[in-house]
Structure formats: C-alpha cells, structure tokens
Amino acid sequence: MNREGHGNFVGAVKPQSMHFDQPLSFRSGTMLREYDLAYETYGTLNADGSNAVLVCHALNASHHVAGWYENEPDNIGWWDNMIGPGKPLDTRHFFVIGVNNLGGCFGSTGPATLNPETGKPYGSSFPVVTVQDWVEAQTRLADRLGIKRFAAVMGGSLGAMQALQWTISHPERVANAVVVAAAPKLSAQNIAFNEVARQAITTDPDFHGGDFYEHGVVPKRGLRLARMIGHITYLSDDAMMEKFGRTLRSGSINYHFDVDFEVESYLRHQGDKFAEYFDANTYLLITRALDYFDPARDSGDNLTSAMAAATARFLVVSFTSDWRFSPERSREIVKALLDNRRHVSYAEVDAPHGHDAFLLEDPRYHALVRSFFEQVHARL
Amino acid sequence: MNREGHGNFVGAVKPQSMHFDQPLSFRSGTMLREYDLAYETYGTLNADGSNAVLVCHALNASHHVAGWYENEPDNIGWWDNMIGPGKPLDTRHFFVIGVNNLGGCFGSTGPATLNPETGKPYGSSFPVVTVQDWVEAQTRLADRLGIKRFAAVMGGSLGAMQALQWTISHPERVANAVVVAAAPKLSAQNIAFNEVARQAITTDPDFHGGDFYEHGVVPKRGLRLARMIGHITYLSDDAMMEKFGRTLRSGSINYHFDVDFEVESYLRHQGDKFAEYFDANTYLLITRALDYFDPARDSGDNLTSAMAAATARFLVVSFTSDWRFSPERSREIVKALLDNRRHVSYAEVDAPHGHDAFLLEDPRYHALVRSFFEQVHARL
Numbered sequence: 001m002n003r004e005g006h007g008n009f010v011g012a013v014k015p016q017s018m019h020f021d022q023p024l025s026f027r028s029g030t031m032l033r034e035y036d037l038a039y040e041t042y043g044t045l046n047a048d049g050s051n052a053v054l055v056c057h058a059l060n061a062s063h064h065v066a067g068w069y070e071n072e073p074d075n076i077g078w079w080d081n082m083i084g085p086g087k088p089l090d091t092r093h094f095f096v097i098g099v100n101n102l103g104g105c106f107g108s109t110g111p112a113t114l115n116p117e118t119g120k121p122y123g124s125s126f127p128v129v130t131v132q133d134w135v136e137a138q139t140r141l142a143d144r145l146g147i148k149r150f151a152a153v154m155g156g157s158l159g160a161m162q163a164l165q166w167t168i169s170h171p172e173r174v175a176n177a178v179v180v181a182a183a184p185k186l187s188a189q190n191i192a193f194n195e196v197a198r199q200a201i202t203t204d205p206d207f208h209g210g211d212f213y214e215h216g217v218v219p220k221r222g223l224r225l226a227r228m229i230g231h232i233t234y235l236s237d238d239a240m241m242e243k244f245g246r247t248l249r250s251g252s253i254n255y256h257f258d259v260d261f262e263v264e265s266y267l268r269h270q271g272d273k274f275a276e277y278f279d280a281n282t283y284l285l286i287t288r289a290l291d292y293f294d295p296a297r298d299s300g301d302n303l304t305s306a307m308a309a310a311t312a313r314f315l316v317v318s319f320t321s322d323w324r325f326s327p328e329r330s331r332e333i334v335k336a337l338l339d340n341r342r343h344v345s346y347a348e349v350d351a352p353h354g355h356d357a358f359l360l361e362d363p364r365y366h367a368l369v370r371s372f373f374e375q376v377h378a379r380l
Numbered sequence: 381m382n383r384e385g386h387g388n389f390v391g392a393v394k395p396q397s398m399h400f401d402q403p404l405s406f407r408s409g410t411m412l413r414e415y416d417l418a419y420e421t422y423g424t425l426n427a428d429g430s431n432a433v434l435v436c437h438a439l440n441a442s443h444h445v446a447g448w449y450e451n452e453p454d455n456i457g458w459w460d461n462m463i464g465p466g467k468p469l470d471t472r473h474f475f476v477i478g479v480n481n482l483g484g485c486f487g488s489t490g491p492a493t494l495n496p497e498t499g500k501p502y503g504s505s506f507p508v509v510t511v512q513d514w515v516e517a518q519t520r521l522a523d524r525l526g527i528k529r530f531a532a533v534m535g536g537s538l539g540a541m542q543a544l545q546w547t548i549s550h551p552e553r554v555a556n557a558v559v560v561a562a563a564p565k566l567s568a569q570n571i572a573f574n575e576v577a578r579q580a581i582t583t584d585p586d587f588h589g590g591d592f593y594e595h596g597v598v599p600k601r602g603l604r605l606a607r608m609i610g611h612i613t614y615l616s617d618d619a620m621m622e623k624f625g626r627t628l629r630s631g632s633i634n635y636h637f638d639v640d641f642e643v644e645s646y647l648r649h650q651g652d653k654f655a656e657y658f659d660a661n662t663y664l665l666i667t668r669a670l671d672y673f674d675p676a677r678d679s680g681d682n683l684t685s686a687m688a689a690a691t692a693r694f695l696v697v698s699f700t701s702d703w704r705f706s707p708e709r710s711r712e713i714v715k716a717l718l719d720n721r722r723h724v725s726y727a728e729v730d731a732p733h734g735h736d737a738f739l740l741e742d743p744r745y746h747a748l749v750r751s752f753f754e755q756v757h758a759r760l
Contacts, residue, residue: 028635128635188620188643195644196608203601228576240568255408255508263568264575
C-alpha cells in the first residue's frame with residue numbers, strides 16, 4: 001500500500017492514555033480502584049460534541065483502529081479501510097474514537113498491569129470483565145472527552161456486542177448503532193470453541209494459574225493453540241479451500257507430522273505470531289466476556305424485551321459465509337428491533353470470507369456503511 | 381439397556397488376534413517385519429465364504445463393533461445398534477468382521493507395541509499409515525480367514541474411506557460397499573482441525589517427540605484438547621444447542637474460568653475420559669491418514685477416473701446436519717460413481733445430530749441399510 005499521495009488516509013496517529021481514579025465496580029462484584037484507558041481519536045470533535053463515533057474492538061484488536069504510528073509505519077489500524085477522510089466512516093465529518101478495553105494488553109489496564117496495591121501484575125486477580133463493564137468504562141471516557149451522546153457506536157463481532165449493549169444500557173447516549181457480524185448471544189458451539197481455547201491456555205504448564213509473569217514465562221503453547229482454533233472459526237470452509245486447498249508445501253506428501261499442507265503452515269505461523277504479543281489472561285477474559293454476553297438473560301430470555309430500551313437507529317450487517325455468527329443470528333437482533341418498531345436497516349452481504357469479512361474491504365459492505373453514515377451526518 | 385430377553389443382540393463376544401510374519405510395506409516407504417491384528421467376528425461364514433462383511437472403524441473406535449465382553453458387560457461394541465440377529469446388518473445371514481487398524485491402540489500392532497527388534501515401544505518410529513496400508517493389512521486378514529470376496533465392506537467416516545479404498549484397490553474382492561458420512565478427501569478446514577489437535581499433542585511437554593512411554597508419562601493435556609476439538613466437529617451446532625443450550629451448571633454465572641456452562645463440563649469430561657485410554661501417537665497417525673486420503677490424487681485430481689476401477693454396488697448415506705463431512709461431499713462420490721455408470725443408491729438423511737449421526741439409531745437411516753443388506757443377501 002502506498003500511503004503517500006492518497007488523500008483518504010488518517011495518516012500518522014498517536015495513541016493516548018487517560019487515567020481514571022474513580023473506582024469502577026464490575027458485574028462480577030469486584031472492582032478496580034483506578035485504571036487507565038488507552039485510546040486514539042481521528043477527526044475533530046465539533047462544537048456541540050455531536051459528531052463522535054465510538055468504534056469498539058473485537059477479540060484481539062485494540063484502540064489502534066486507523067492510521068499508523070510515525071515510528072511504526074507498518075502498524076496500520078485494524079479498520080483503516082473503513083475509517084478516514086472520504087472513507088465509509090468519514091473523518092472529515094466525524095470524530096472517531098478507538099479504545100482498548102479494560103483487561104486488554106495494548107495499553108489499558110489489564111492482567112499484565114502492575115497492581116498499585118501489591119506492586120505485582122494483577123494476573124489471576126484481575127476482575128472478570130463483561131461487555132456491560134466495558135461499556136461503563138467507555139461512558140467515563142466519553143464524559144471526559146465531553147461527549148454526551150454519540151452520533152454512532154459501531155463494531156464488528158464482539159465490538160458489535162458492545163454497540164448493542166450501549167443501545168440498551170445508555171439509549172440516550174447513542175443516536176445510531178452499526179452492528180456487524182454479531183450475535184445476540186453465543187451458541188453452545190461458540191462457547192465450546194472458546195472453552196477449548198481457554199483450556200489450552202490454562203493447562204499449559206507455563207500458565208501458573210494466571211500468575212506466569214512472576215515466573216518469567218509465558219504460556220505460549222496454549223496461546224498458540226487458542227489462536228489456531230480461533231482462526232479456523234474466522235474463515236469459511238470455502239475461503240480456506242480457496243486460499244490453501246490441499247496444496248502441499250513441498251509438492252509431495254512427506255509422511256510425517258510436520259507441515260505438509262499449506263494450511264498447516266499458515267495456522268502455525270498465525271499461532272506463533274499471536275503468542276509473541278498477546279496476553280494469555282486477556283484471552284481468557286475476552287472469551288469469557290463473549291460467553292457471558294446475553295442481554296436477553298435479564299429479560300426472561302426475551303430479546304425483544306431486552307431491546308425495548310434501545311432508541312438508536314440501527315444498521316445490522318451479516319455475511320453469508322460467516323458460520324461463527326451466521327446471518328441467522330443477526331436476524332434475531334433485527335427481529336427484536338422490529339418487534340419494538342425500531343428503525344433498522346439490515347443487509348446480508350454475499351461474501352465468501354467467513355466471519356473475517358467484517359474486516360475486509362468488500363465494496364457492497366462498505367457502500368452500505370458509507371450510505372448509513374451519510375444519513376447520520378445529514379441528521380447531525 | 382436390558383440385554384437379556386432380547387433376541388437381536390450379538391451377545392458376549394471374544395476379541396481375537398492374528399499374527400502376520402510376512403513383512404508389510406507402507407506407502408511411506410517404511411515397513412513392519414511382523415505385526416498382529418486384533419479382530420472380532422459375529423455370525424457364521426458360509427461354505428463358499430461369500431457372506432462376509434468387513435466393518436471398518438473410524439478415528440477412535442476399534443474391532444469391537446458389536447456385542448459385549450463377558451467380563452465387561454458394559455463394554456458394548458460401537459455399532460451394536462446396526463449389527464446383530466435381526467438388525468440392519470443381520471448376523472443370521474452375514475459373517476461380520478471388525479478389525480483394529482494397524483497403528484491403533486486396542487490390540488493391533490501400534491506405536492505402544494514393543495518393537496521386537498529393539499525391545500522398546502515403537503513410539504515415534506512407527507510407520508505413518510495410510511488408508512491404503514490399512515486396506516492391504518485387511519486383505520491379509522481376509523486371506524487367512526478364507527474370504528476371497530466380501531459380500532460388503534462397510535464403514536462410517538474414516539471407516540467409509542476404507543470401504544471406498546477397497547472398491548478401488550481390490551474391486552474384485554468387494555461385491556458391495558456401504559459408505560456412510562464420508563468425503564472423497566478432507567477440505568482445508570478438515571485438515572486444519574486435525575492439525576490443531578496434533579499440535580496440541582506434539583507440543584505437550586509430556587509427548588517427548590512421541591517416545592513418552594520410556595519416560596513413564598502420557599501427554600494427557602494434549603490428548604484431552606485434541607478430543608475436545610474433535611468433539612465439537614462431530615456434533616452439529618443445533619444438536620449442541622438442543623443438548624446443552626446455554627444452561628448454567630450452577631444456575632447462575634460465577635465469573636470465573638472454571639465450568640459455568642454445561643457444554644464446558646461435557647467437553648472436559650469427554651477430554652478427560654479419552655486421555656485415560658487413547659494413545660497419543662495413534663491419534664497422530666489416524667488424523668494423518670485422514671489428511672492424506674485422496675484417491676483422486678493419483679488420477680490427476682479426477683475422482684471419476686479414480687473411481688473407474690470400482691465395480692461394487694454402492695449405498696452412500698449422508699446426514700443433513702453433518703458439517704464435518706457435509707452431504708455435498710457425499711454427492712461428489714455419488715457423481716463420480718454415476719459418471720462411471722456404477723450402481724449406486726444415495727440417501728441424504730434429515731438428521732439433527734451432525735457427523736455423529738452415523739453411529740446413532742435413526743429409523744430411516746437404519747431402514748436404508750437394512751434394505752440394502754436384504755438385497756445383498758438375496759443376491760448371495
């Protein structure tokens with residue numbers, strides 16, 4: 001990608017950090033006395049603070065949503081194709097915020113952070129976080145940035161769940177919500193995949209019950225397996241077949257348990273890379289937040305009742321080949337909104353890439369988001 | 381199950397073993413100088429040896445296909461609902477053989493067997509086996525039992541792949557083939573799941589490069605994860621939802637990483653059980669045999685050409701909710717047979733249980749197999 005000579009890139013950005021010393025209580029009953037949130041912003045907040053868009057991240061992403069870092073020009077934000085001047089979420093019109101969730105490992109307070117009370121990393125003592133907790137932490141960031149009401153809250157996958165939760169917990173603070181590749185709760189199979197990933201991490205002898213920091217080791221074997229399992233669920237069977245087929249790395253079968261097929265090489269590489277930079281406790285926390293997300297639970301398992309609080313206008317997008325959160329799951333959300341006579345646009349995009357499609361630059365998908373934000377802008 | 385007072389059970393059976401001292405060469409270029417095959421038989425071989433049916437096993441099963449052991453009345457064969465007097469594969473008419481594949485861990489020579497040349501377990505030196513190798517070993521067992529031509533070769537999943545291979549490698553020795561829940565080769569996604577399972581085993585510190593026997597340990601953590609991953613792929617999303625839903629074990633969320641959801645408890649239990657009895661090297665070998673199975677590969681990736689050799693009459697059965705080997709994969713086999721103007725009956729059974737459906741007692745599925753074997757019997 002040639003980043004020079006293009007007008008539609010956010011360009012070089014700087015991550016910021018905000019300290020909060022008002023204690024935050026978690027759904028689990030525990031609390032943090034103080035914490036930091038790492039975040040980035042793109043574009044300019046207008047005078048009445050009405051053009052802010054919060055972009056929530058999914059499992060392994062961060063606050064680095066768009067642009068790149070001056071000293072790391074290849075470290076491009078995970079949704080850079082979506083956000084920038086002239087892009088679907090146009091930073092000439094909107095003030096966009098990315099925030100690393102609590103429990104994360106990219107700058108916000110998380111399990112690897114030193115607990116000021118003990119001087120040691122939180123490790124296993126870090127609170128189990130929920131999507132609701134993240135939203136509460138995000139409201140405080142919004143308060144400090146002077147944002148009373150977001151023009152939109154937006155996310156894909158787990159990020160979309162946060163957008164949904166915003167519309168339920170703080171309907172008065174969300175004018176619009178963009179909910180991409182989501183589900184109103186995990187299925188048993190979704191939980192099962194998360195559980196195997198967690199078991200891979202917690203049974204790694206280097207995990208030490210979550211307090212591996214003090215032992216100077218990292219449960220890389222477990223993290224690597226967790227990432228490999230996750231990766232299979234992000235791609236469609238067809239996309240994998242298209243990308244790798246049964247291609248043999250050396251051209252012939254070698255009758256061993258080392259890499260023979262390209263897909264094996266790819267998975268090992270993805271796993272190795274991930275284990276180098278991701279925190280094992282963060283992986284546990286984030287998959288658990290996914291498992292526990294279930295807004296209908298407090299409304300007698302009735303999603304329509306749960307969504308009754310929401311007043312935002314919605315764009316809901318799913319992808320035909322997504323078998324992790326299939327279109328059927330998005331239609332459950334759409335139905336609950338329609339039951340409540342809410343304003344909702346729904347699109348099922350015919351894309352071959354599986355769950356990962358939400359991160360890719362599909363023209364039809366991007367045109368939908370662009371059109372939605374043009375209307376949001378027109379109503380500002 | 382009350383086993384007394386029912387006429388249609390095979391009853392108490394005894395596993396047998398046969399020693400072979402003629403060396404067997406493997407596709408990998410290695411060989412075994414001698415080996416044993418564990419097997420069982422049910423029913424009686426007729427005078428001209430024409431009523432024999434070979435039942436091939438899938439990943440974690442064995443030669444113990446039907447009946448139970450006198451000293452282990454709860455150890456019931458894995459396809460006991462299919463095989464017995466009056467059952468779909470009727471042992472009043474057929475002589476049924478189950479055989480544990482080479483490389484297995486239930487009595488046939490495998491990685492845990494002492495290598496007579498070294499006095500130590502084969503471990504990592506055991507040959508990488510292929511479906512073709514298994515079929516060759518099975519032909520020798522057939523020779524010794526006096527069976528020139530099988531009335532049928534039958535199997536589900538990996539067992540069905542062996543039945544397919546029989547019809548290609550030894551068409552003159554197979555009158556009929558029953559191919560249930562199969563695929564003509566694994567997809568990239570199928571290989572990916574196998575690879576993660578193998579990586580879980582081989583990166584377990586207790587694996588010791590496959591020679592863990594000498595260290596007095598077993599890579600249980602890896603085996604456990606492998607089984608958990610496998611189990612998810614055997615069940616449909618719907619079947620998991622039906623069986624477990626999002627049911628909480630204690631009735632409420634406990635905000636921890638121990639078991640909260642029933643599906644977690646189930647997977648851990650399945651993993652723990654499996655790690656107690658299954659051999660880690662066998663798991664590697666069998667998943668690799670699955671990966672490598674690809675009869676079209678030697679025919680320019682043309683399955684029709686590959687199946688041209690087959691002369692058997694086929695029954696091919698798939699299950700609508702099987703996402704491991706979907707009906708589409710069975711239809712590839714059916715198409716290749718029809719291209720060759722072979723006799724094939726194909727049924728797509730509407731069953732909710734996923735890949736595991738092939739082991740379950742579905743009335744429509746069993747009626748199909750029964751009808752097929754009645755015709756096989758009529759033609760004897």
